[in-house]
Every structure is written in structure tokens, then in C-alpha cells.
Amino acid sequence: MLIRKHIRFYGKVQGVGFRYHATYKARLIGLTGWVRNCYDSSVEMEVQGEAELIDNLLLYLYKQKFICIKRMDEEKIDLKEERDFKEKW
Numbered sequence: 001m002l003i004r005k006h007i008r009f010y011g012k013v014q015g016v017g018f019r020y021h022a023t024y025k026a027r028l029i030g031l032t033g034w035v036r037n038c039y040d041s042s043v044e045m046e047v048q049g050e051a052e053l054i055d056n057l058l059l060y061l062y063k064q065k066f067i068c069i070k071r072m073d074e075e076k077i078d079l080k081e082e083r084d085f086k087e088k089w
């Protein structure tokens with residue numbers, strides 16, 4: 001079953017390749033959505049796909065050498081029609 005989540009990441013998540021790694025892995029495993037930096041030094045993401053694949057993406061991000069996620073706020077939101085995962089500016 002497809003789900004969509006809005007997630008906000010806090011910690012050392014800017015200037016460490018977070019958006020690159022998120023986009024790379026999400027595209028590799030077939031997720032859609034977007035990721036962007038926020039002005040408060042957090043990173044915001046909307047991601048859509050199978051729950052297991054979203055969990056796989058999150059685990060991948062937690063394991064990256066320079067990324068340090070201290071807190072993550074997430075909520076399920078309505079599905080959207082889209083075809084790719086991209087970085088927003």
C-alpha cells in the first residue's frame with residue numbers, strides 16, 4: 001500500500017550531502033517526492049511509496065557517515081500524483 005509522509009529532520013543535516021543521498025536512494029528504490037533545506041538548518045522531505053521502502057530510505061540516511069539526525073518529526077499526508085523524487089530549492 002502506498003503512503004506519503006512529510007518529514008522534518010533536525011541535527012547535522014545541512015552541508016553534509018543529505019539532499020544528495022536522499023535523492024539518490026529514493027530514485028534508486030522507486031520512491032517519489034522531494035527534499036529541501038529549510039532556513040532553520042533543518043531539512044524537509046515529502047516522500048511517497050511503500051512503507052517498507054520509505055523505512056529503507058530513512059535507515060540509509062541514518063547510516064551515512066557525515067549526516068547526524070538528532071530528531072525527526074513525521075506525519076502521514078495525502079498521496080499526490082508525481083513521477084520522480086527531486087531536490088527543491
